[in-house]
Amino acid sequence: MVPIVRTLQAHLPDTRLTWIMGQTEAGLLGDLDGVEIITHDKKTGTGTLRRKLSGRAFDVLLLMQVALRAGLASRAVKAPVRIGFDRSRSRDGHRVFINERIPNAPPGHVIDGFFGFCEALGVQERHLRWDIPVPNSARERSEELLARFGGETSGTDGDKTAAHKILLISPCSSDRFRNFRNWAPEYYAKVASYAASVHGLRIVLTGGRSQVERDYGERILAALNNPSGQKVPVPILNLIGRTDLKTLFALMQRASVVLAPDSGPLHMAVAAGTPPIGLYATSNPERTGPVLGMRWVVNAYPQAVRESLGRAVGDIRWGKRVRDPRAMELIKPAAVIAKLDELMSTPTKERLAV
Numbered sequence: 001m002v003p004i005v006r007t008l009q010a011h012l013p014d015t016r017l018t019w020i021m022g023q024t025e026a027g028l029l030g031d032l033d034g035v036e037i038i039t040h041d042k043k044t045g046t047g048t049l050r051r052k053l054s055g056r057a058f059d060v061l062l063l064m065q066v067a068l069r070a071g072l073a074s075r076a077v078k079a080p081v082r083i084g085f086d087r088s089r090s091r092d093g094h095r096v097f098i099n100e101r102i103p104n105a106p107p108g109h110v111i112d113g114f115f116g117f118c119e120a121l122g123v124q125e126r127h128l129r130w131d132i133p134v135p136n137s138a139r140e141r142s143e144e145l146l147a148r149f150g151g152e153t154s155g156t157d158g159d160k161t162a163a164h165k166i167l168l169i170s171p172c173s174s175d176r177f178r179n180f181r182n183w184a185p186e187y188y189a190k191v192a193s194y195a196a197s198v199h200g201l202r203i204v205l206t207g208g209r210s211q212v213e214r215d216y217g218e219r220i221l222a223a224l225n226n227p228s229g230q231k232v233p234v235p236i237l238n239l240i241g242r243t244d245l246k247t248l249f250a251l252m253q254r255a256s257v258v259l260a261p262d263s264g265p266l267h268m269a270v271a272a273g274t275p276p277i278g279l280y281a282t283s284n285p286e287r288t289g290p291v292l293g294m295r296w297v298v299n300a301y302p303q304a305v306r307e308s309l310g311r312a313v314g315d316i317r318w319g320k321r322v323r324d325p326r327a328m329e330l331i332k333p334a335a336v337i338a339k340l341d342e343l344m345s346t347p348t349k350e351r352l353a354v
Contacts, residue, residue: 001064002032002271003291004114006129009034012121018058020049020073028245028268031133042069050076062117063098066090071097083120089113107318111291128291130271134253138246142254145242149202149235167192167201167340168255168274170265171220172213180282180325181261185216189223190333191259191340196234199344201256206248206265207240214241257343259336261328262288275351277339281327287319292352296339300330 008017018036021029026039040049053076061079063070066089074082074097084090084098086105102116115126146166171188173181195201205220207213217240224234243251248265249272252258258269258276262283267290269276275293278285281300289297302313304327309316343351 001114002029002130002132003111003126003128004118005032005035006131007115007118007123007125007127008121010127011118011123011125020077024245028249029132031135033133040073042073046073046076049073053077060121061098063094064114064117066092066094068092083117085113086116107287109286109291110288132249132271134246134250138244138250141243141247142250145237145239145247145251146204146254148237165199165201166204166251166255166257167195167199168204168206168252168258168269169220170206170258170260170263171216172207173261173263175210175212180323180327181263181279182216183261183279183328183331185219186223187331187333187336188220188259191336192220192236193224193234194333194337195340196236199340203234203236204251204255205236205238205240206243206251209241216240257340266290270352273352275343277336277343279328279331279336281330282322282324284313284319296343296351298331298335298339300327300335303330 005017005019008015016036017034018038019029019032020038020040023039023041026037030037030039038049038052056078058077058079060081060083061074061077063074063082063084066085071092071094081100082098083100083102084094086101086103088104100120102113102120105112105116118124118126169188169192171182171185173179192203196203205217207217217238221236221238224236239251249268252265252269252272252274255269255274258265258274259279260266260269260276261279262285266276266278270290270292275296276290278290278297280289280297281304284301285294285297285299301322304322304324305311305313305316307330308322308324308327
């Protein structure tokens with residue numbers, strides 16, 4: 001979403017922007033320059049949001065989510081022009097909350113739909129800019145954590161090879177009903193061991209504070225034990241549950257590569273300027289893959305569609321999820337290692353080329 005904000009700022013400099021987002025997201029984007037951020041807890045209903053916006057009116061509302069809860073929350077926003085998605089992308093009563101639609105477009109990436117809102121305002125150019133602020137406290141905290149590896153951890157600005165090279169692994173996606181996006185801990189361990197022994201990468205595990213994520217980290221560490229019970233000499237730092245989003249973002253800026261399933265951290269990596277290796281089987285990367293660095297995606301979605309649905313990708317609804325807990329098993333460590341080898345042999349400046 002940040003490139004959409006940056007595009008609007010570039011082409012409508014006299015327009016004031018207000019962004020309603022969740023408290024968690026505000027932990028990363030709450031200080032985005034030139035934008036008023038209003039937090040909304042979708043679990044508590046719209047009463048608090050109505051009070052925050054009481055007495056205020058806006059010229060235009062961009063309703064960029066089609067979920068019913070987003071539509072209900074939008075009623076707290078008083079605006080004569082209410083722009084929403086085109087009919088092909090509408091659902092959950094989205095049409096009830098809008099009075100204009102973005103231009104019709106063929107199925108594509110999520111960000112293409114978002115840029116449709118810019119087009120509805122007469123802005124055709126796109127600015128793929130993120131420049132998310134990172135406070136000194138977050139940078140200092142990230143360096144403090146990395147110092148536990150021992151030795152030099154900080155390189156010259158923008159040079160990720162001047163110090164220890166880092167593979168940051170964010171192994172878990174969001175904990176949603178029938179999500180099935182997580183890869184096997186044993187597979188992550190195989191990639192981590194290879195990355196350390198062949199490419200000299202130091203491994204950082206990151207994630208939230210849920211018990212599921214903590215257990216996942218422990219299972220990855222356990223999988224790195226050899227039969228005698230002694231740890232394989234893989235330099236690994238388990239930071240799951242120990243960072244806020246700003247510190248995580250600072251860590252990503254220091255990493256050489258990020259490994260993750262279809263999840264928020266994958267897109268944070270792109271914003272941080274770090275190439276992500278994305279693991280996709282239950283969702284279509286052509287729709288929700290990284291905006292930059294798509295070449296590093298390991299894409300088992302077509303195979304998962306064939307095996308779980310008995311059809312081809314072109315024969316199903318665009319973006320349809322594969323709700324099969326076995327789907328991620330179609331991604332083998334060898335495929336991820338091949339992407340890692342290719343990425344590490346690519347010049348740094350070319351790794352996130354459009």
